[in-house]
Amino acid sequence: MADALMLNVVLFLPVAGIVYTTLADERRPDAVRSVSFALMLAQFALTAWLYFRFDAADPGLQFATKLPWIPDWGVSYLIGLDGYNVLLVLLTAFLGPIVVAGSWTAITKDVRLFHAMVFLIQFAMLGTFVAQDLFLFYLFWELMLVPMFLLIGIWGGERRIYATIKFVLYTAFGSILMLAAMIYLVWSLKTTTGVTSFAFADLYGAGLKPSAQTWLFAAFALSFAIKVPIVPLHTWLPDAHVEAPTAGSVILAGVLLKMGTYGFMKLGFPLFPDAAREATLLVMVFGVISIVYGACLALVQTDIKKIIAYSSISHLGYAMLGLASLDLIGIQGAVMQMVSHGLTAAGLFLMVGMIYERCHSRNLADYGGLAKLLPVYSVFFMVLTLAAIGLPTTSGFTGEFLALLGTFRTAWQAHLAGHDAMLWLAGIAVTGVVLGALYMLWFAQRFLFGATRAPHAEHLTDLSAREVGILVALVVAVFWLGLFPDEPMRKTELAAKQYQQLVGGARAVAALPATEPRR
Amino acid sequence: MNVQTIVVSMLPEHLLLGGLCLVLVLDIAGRPARTSFALALATVIAATVAAAVLATSGYAAATFLGHLSVSPATSAGKAIVLLLAVPVLMLSRDEFRDAQFPLLVLASLYGACLVISADSFLTLLLGLETLSLPVYVLVLLAMQREDSPEAALKYLVLGGAATGMLLMGASLLFGWSGTLATETFARALDAPSALARAGVGLVLCAFFLKAAVFPFHAWAPDAYQGGSVPATAYMATIVKATVLLAVVRLFGSAQLTVAMTALVAVPPLVSIVWGNVTAMRQPSFRRMIAYSSIAHAGFLFFALLGAAEGRFQAIAFYLAAYGLMSLVAFAALPRDGEDVVDDRIDSLKGLFQRRPYAAVTLAIAMLSLAGIPPLPGFVAKFLVFRNVMAAGHTELAVLGLVGSYLGLYFYLRVIQYMFMSAPAEGAGRATLRRHAFAASLVCLVPVALLTVFPGWVLGMLRG
Numbered sequence: 012m013a014d015a016l017m018l019n020v021v022l023f024l025p026v027a028g029i030v031y032t033t034l035a036d037e038r039r040p041d042a043v044r045s046v047s048f049a050l051m052l053a054q055f056a057l058t059a060w061l062y063f064r065f066d067a068a069d070p071g072l073q074f075a076t077k078l079p080w081i082p083d084w085g086v087s088y089l090i091g092l093d094g095y096n097v098l099l100v101l102l103t104a105f106l107g108p109i110v111v112a113g114s115w116t117a118i119t120k121d122v123r124l125f126h127a128m129v130f131l132i133q134f135a136m137l138g139t140f141v142a143q144d145l146f147l148f149y150l151f152w153e154l155m156l157v158p159m160f161l162l163i164g165i166w167g168g169e170r171r172i173y174a175t176i177k178f179v180l181y182t183a184f185g186s187i188l189m190l191a192a193m194i195y196l197v198w199s200l201k202t203t204t205g206v207t208s209f210a211f212a213d214l215y216g217a218g219l220k221p222s223a224q225t226w227l228f229a230a231f232a233l234s235f236a237i238k239v240p241i242v243p244l245h246t247w248l249p250d251a252h253v254e255a256p257t258a259g260s261v262i263l264a265g266v267l268l269k270m271g272t273y274g275f276m277k278l279g280f281p282l283f284p285d286a287a288r289e290a291t292l293l294v295m296v297f298g299v300i301s302i303v304y305g306a307c308l309a310l311v312q313t314d315i316k317k318i319i320a321y322s323s324i325s326h327l328g329y330a331m332l333g334l335a336s337l338d339l340i341g342i343q344g345a346v347m348q349m350v351s352h353g354l355t356a357a358g359l360f361l362m363v364g365m366i367y368e369r370c371h372s373r374n375l376a377d378y379g380g381l382a383k384l385l386p387v388y389s390v391f392f393m394v395l396t397l398a399a400i401g402l403p404t405t406s407g408f409t410g411e412f413l414a415l416l417g418t419f420r421t422a423w424q425a426h427l428a429g430h431d432a433m434l435w436l437a438g439i440a441v442t443g444v445v446l447g448a449l450y451m452l453w454f455a456q457r458f459l460f461g462a463t464r465a466p467h468a469e470h471l472t473d474l475s476a477r478e479v480g481i482l483v484a485l486v487v488a489v490f491w492l493g494l495f496p497d498e499p500m501r502k503t504e505l506a507a508k509q510y511q512q513l514v515g516g517a518r519a520v521a522a523l524p525a526t527e528p529r530r
Numbered sequence: 531m532n533v534q535t536i537v538v539s540m541l542p543e544h545l546l547l548g549g550l551c552l553v554l555v556l557d558i559a560g561r562p563a564r565t566s567f568a569l570a571l572a573t574v575i576a577a578t579v580a581a582a583v584l585a586t587s588g589y590a591a592a593t594f595l596g597h598l599s600v601s602p603a604t605s606a607g608k609a610i611v612l613l614l615a616v617p618v619l620m621l622s623r624d625e626f627r628d629a630q631f632p633l634l635v636l637a638s639l640y641g642a643c644l645v646i647s648a649d650s651f652l653t654l655l656l657g658l659e660t661l662s663l664p665v666y667v668l669v670l671l672a673m674q675r676e677d678s679p680e681a682a683l684k685y686l687v688l689g690g691a692a693t694g695m696l697l698m699g700a701s702l703l704f705g706w707s708g709t710l711a712t713e714t715f716a717r718a719l720d721a722p723s724a725l726a727r728a729g730v731g732l733v734l735c736a737f738f739l740k741a742a743v744f745p746f747h748a749w750a751p752d753a754y755q756g757g758s759v760p761a762t763a764y765m766a767t768i769v770k771a772t773v774l775l776a777v778v779r780l781f782g783s784a785q786l787t788v789a790m791t792a793l794v795a796v797p798p799l800v801s802i803v804w805g806n807v808t809a810m811r812q813p814s815f816r817r818m819i820a821y822s823s824i825a826h827a828g829f830l831f832f833a834l835l836g837a838a839e840g841r842f843q844a845i846a847f848y849l850a851a852y853g854l855m856s857l858v859a860f861a862a863l864p865r866d867g868e869d870v871v872d873d874r875i876d877s878l879k880g881l882f883q884r885r886p887y888a889a890v891t892l893a894i895a896m897l898s899l900a901g902i903p904p905l906p907g908f909v910a911k912f913l914v915f916r917n918v919m920a921a922g923h924t925e926l927a928v929l930g931l932v933g934s935y936l937g938l939y940f941y942l943r944v945i946q947y948m949f950m951s952a953p954a955e956g957a958g959r960a961t962l963r964r965h966a967f968a969a970s971l972v973c974l975v976p977v978a979l980l981t982v983f984p985g986w987v988l989g990m991l992r993g
Contacts, residue, residue: 081909081985083992084916124882124949150903157897160942164950172950179942187935191928194912194919 014064017057018074018090021104022137024054028130032123040122044115047126051107051133058104062502065097070505072143081146085197085207089144094506095277096140098346098499099269102353103136105488106265112481113361114258117368118166125166129258132158136266140273145193146209148278153186155267159259166256174247174254181247185234192230196282199223214282215513221285228286231279232294238271241331242301245324252320253373257364260316264323265357269349272330276345280334281513288515292432294335295418299436301328302443310450315366315373318454319359322399325443326352326411332440333414337514341417342507343500348410350499351492355399355407358485362392365478370466375454380463385473389459391482396455398489400448406492415440539591539600541584542577542608543643549573550636557629567623570632574615574639581609586990596711597650603842606991607646607775610846613976614767614853615639617969621861622760624963630671631760634664638764642772646779650710651700654776658696658740661772662689665765672758681756688749692739699732716784727789733780734793740773741827742820744801751812754820755873762816763860766823767853774830778845783838794834795926801828802933810940814873815863818940819856822899825937826852829914832930836917843991844913850987851906851980854973855898861970862892865963878944880953889948891970898977900941901934906980913988 028050035043065073075091092100110129118125135158138151156179163175200217201207208214219227237244248268252260275294280287305325312318326348333345365388366381367373382389398405401412418440422433465471474482492499537544550573553566585605592599615635622631641660648654666689669682700710706725707714715733718726735746742750754762786794805825812818830852833844864881865872882889898905911934919927980987 079985081988083985083988086985121882150908153903153908157902160945161949164946172946175950176939176942176946180939183938184935187931188928190912191915191919191931194916194927195924198916198920 014061014074015076015091017061018092018141019076021054021057021061021100022090022134022141024050024057025130025134025137029127029134032127032130035123037121037123040119043122043126044111047130048108048111050130051104051111054107054133055104058101061092062097062101065092065502067094067501067504070094070509075143084146084209086146086209087144088147089210090138090141090147091143092141093143094503094509095273097502098350099266099273099353100137100140102269102350103133103140103266105484106261106353106357107133109357109361109481109484110258110261112477113261113364114256115477117257117364121165124161125258128158128161129262132162132262136262136270139270143211144209145197145211145214145278148211149186149190149193152189152270153183155270156182156186159263159267162259162262163251163255167254167259169254170250171254174250177247178251181237181244185237188230189234192227195223196227211277217282219283224283224286225289228279228283228290231282232275232290235271235274235279236297238274239268239301239327239331240271240324241297241328242304242324245301245305248324249317249320252323252360253314253316257361257367260360260364261357264319264360265353268323268327269353272327272334272345272349275331276334276342276510281510284514288337291335291337295332295433295436298328298331298335299440299443301325301331302440303328303446306443306446306450310446310453313375315363315375315378315454315458316360318375318450319356319363322447322451323352323356325447326356326399326407328443329411329414329440332418332437336414336417336421337511338417338421339504339507339511340413340420342510343503344410344413344415344417346503346507347406347492347496347500348414351398351406351410351489354485354489354492355395355405358395358482358489359392359399361481361485362388362395365474366465369471372466375457378458378465379461380459381465382459383463384465384468384471387473387479391474391479391486392459393455394486395482395489396451398493400451401444404490404493406489406496409493409496411444415444535591536593539584539589539593540598540643540647541580542605542612543640545573545577545580546636546640546643549577550633550640553629553633553636557633563628566629567619567632570629570636571616571619573636574612574619577639577643578609578612578616581605581612585609592649593647594649594653597653598644598647599649600647603846604647604775604779607771607842607846608643610850610853611642611646611768611771611775612639613850614771614857615764617857617861617972618760618763618768620965620969620972621763621857623965624865625758625760626671631668634668634671635764638662638664638668639768642768645772645776648776648779649712651696651703651712652710654712655693655696655700658776659693661769662693662740665761665769668761668764669753669757672756672761675756675758677752678756681752684749685753688739688746692736695732695739696736699729699734699736702726702729702732705729712780713782715780716782719781719784719790720787730790731793737773737777738797738831741770741777741830742824743797743827743831744804744824745797747801747805747824747827750824751817751820754816754823755814757816759816759860759863759865762819763857766819766856766860770823770827770830771849771853774827774845774849777831778834778841781834781838781841785838786835791835791923794831795923798828798831799926799929799933801825802832802930803936806933806937806940809937810943812940813875815875815878815944816873818875818944819859822937822940823856825933826899829911829930829934832918832926833914835923835926836914836921840913840917840920843988844910844917846991847906847913847980847984847988848910850976851898851910854977854980855895855905855907858891858970858973858977859895859899861966861973862888862895863966864888865966875944875947876954878947879951881948883953887967891974893945893948894977896941896944900938904981906977906984909980909984 072091078088080088135154142148309321330345330348333341401407418437422437425433590601644657739746809821898907901911
């Protein structure tokens, strides 16, 4: 009971932050920053406490609260932690204080509104993860749009209006279709079983006709695919990332994009298992396209932020691949990849923000030899780069390797059943690893090494204690997931199994058209 | 029909009438306008409370058999309409220094209450005219604008056309059924007779015109822009709410036939799309709100496609959410310079820097009108589309939702101007208008209720 209350406290702490920022004094920005940071830190501490109390052996909902909210429609305020969301909630809470600390000097305009918006998006993101009721989920899902719209639009770069409107219009289009599908889903649950409910647990057993499943899956999948984003629905992402302030990029890359993959895992696939099994190959194709195409685009960018933005598309392709493989290892890998990308991309965007604050340029050609000018900066940058590539001992390796391994295991089964398409896809996906190393290392080489040059090079100062603190926290987390992945993975294992069971993983291969089995 | 029933069941109307007479007397006696204003406000609040008490106590009576009856649903409808009138009156205080505005509003509200309770076309017509005539004057009252007379005339002529159509439709229905009772409308919906169909069509068109539904919408932008802010607010919220409540009562428990589905679905659907698309390009805030209200009228009529039991609940909730949020928006509008200048969307630029409270409330209103959760506008839209889909019109619901998506852009544009643009040259740091501030607070309390406890409110409106 007390634990359940604690989860509510974690969820509503950002609301307290919004109230505080409304009442605070704009003329004392440091007070606003400090209190916001303290609140975020408290939130992370409580979340970490919940995380360690999370029982890996319990497949059900933990720390759950259920209150009737709109009884006429079967909507309830139902939140709780399970294997699906526990790591992502921890990630979100972990990035909270980092976002506030990372914007300490960068944000000087409308400081109160900025922190209010950071709190609001924190509230919406945590709510989306912990919601176990579709209506509640949608509420938080849409609520994320508003603070992000303002974060990019007010504190962004030159083309911020274009970028932010594009972001909202893209994501809202997916949401509208998801809303239609959601209404239809709940209504058909009522007609088939007589139960009026929005709870995920009830909806999993809706027992829809395959024809209806296809449409509903398409609507949900489109909405999630825009958020991930999967090529060709990705074009909002580079603009949003480039124009967003550092905090916006960190939130976007760190958590917001995971909403898409989490949505696929929690809702898209398990709600419509028949349609999802039919679509696994298609999802894999798009996953592989995202991996390779994202990597190729990252290779040719001249804007530092764009390189990392496109690398996000590529990295989340692995998560999609792992989810679509329906293999236990692959699913676990997908979850690890989500968390790992949340850490590395957030770190890299923070570091780009730090150099931008000093040099006011995002053009890669302006830089070179930073290793000599900013040695501490360069060490951290290199560590995060290697983690993003997936060097063993870092979190990136755990995620990418497991996701690919799972894909190969499924592909091999398919191969034995006489289907080679998956094996080819898995093979192409591996080239993405090479490409990933190529563009990141080439980027690091041009950025950190070679001839020394940077705009305003004479005034450059290395990282401050605040910046080092932020990066140390991130690097520790990266190595924790890389060296001891066992602990977090045990907590997600039962959820991965449940996901596999709901979608019918054993039949993933069987869903392929029958052919002569191979010897 | 005894005296006690008449006194109790029409208590809100009596209070309005009493207040109206008192305000008139006070005005003639030369008392300051402040007294009249306070009295009118007290009257409307008392009438709201009376209607709310009647609604919650489940009081039902046929006051004048066959002409006027009261049920919990009608009382709830009256309570919503009267509640919306409270902030409108407060808004007017900033603009009108004499007793004209409160007088006209009280008279018009009396008509609104008649319309909501009407059981016969006679009462309905009487109520509609009592509702509309003061509004023509309200639009004219803003004579500082050059286009006010033109707007008022347009509104008058088209209002007359609506009355004509309603009369014609009612007489056709009378010819078909031999009675003036409004329930013939519901019976005529699935009648095979051409007379009945023509009657239904004309009556429906009259209401489309009154509520500004495509293709009868063209008067709205001019009238909204021509009127001053409180007059526009009155038209956008109270007139629209009354008309919709009358329509939902007319439809009663009738199920729609296929042919009727087309008539009820297509104009509102086009309204949604047309209103939202046209609103994108409006340079005037009030014109934009007019097109947005055309789209919202579309959503409201869309609710008629749902099953009969849920219609009142959906429309009443939608009206409350839409009305309150529009009023919050009107209260937040800057009124520093000339009315014509302030009406430009450009004048909102950098509003957050100048008046943070106004900017934040206006942003909340825009997001709610756009249907972004968790604001009440979302629950209202959700309710409408849920009912439409449950009635089996999946394709129509999807089209309507996509239409609502189109509206997102221009609502966001307002927020963009307020938060992301620098203030225009010479825009001062305006002082907050006391009455507008109070009006927005009065709206935000029920808005908070609708946001946090929508389930409770929906339970109250179950009808």
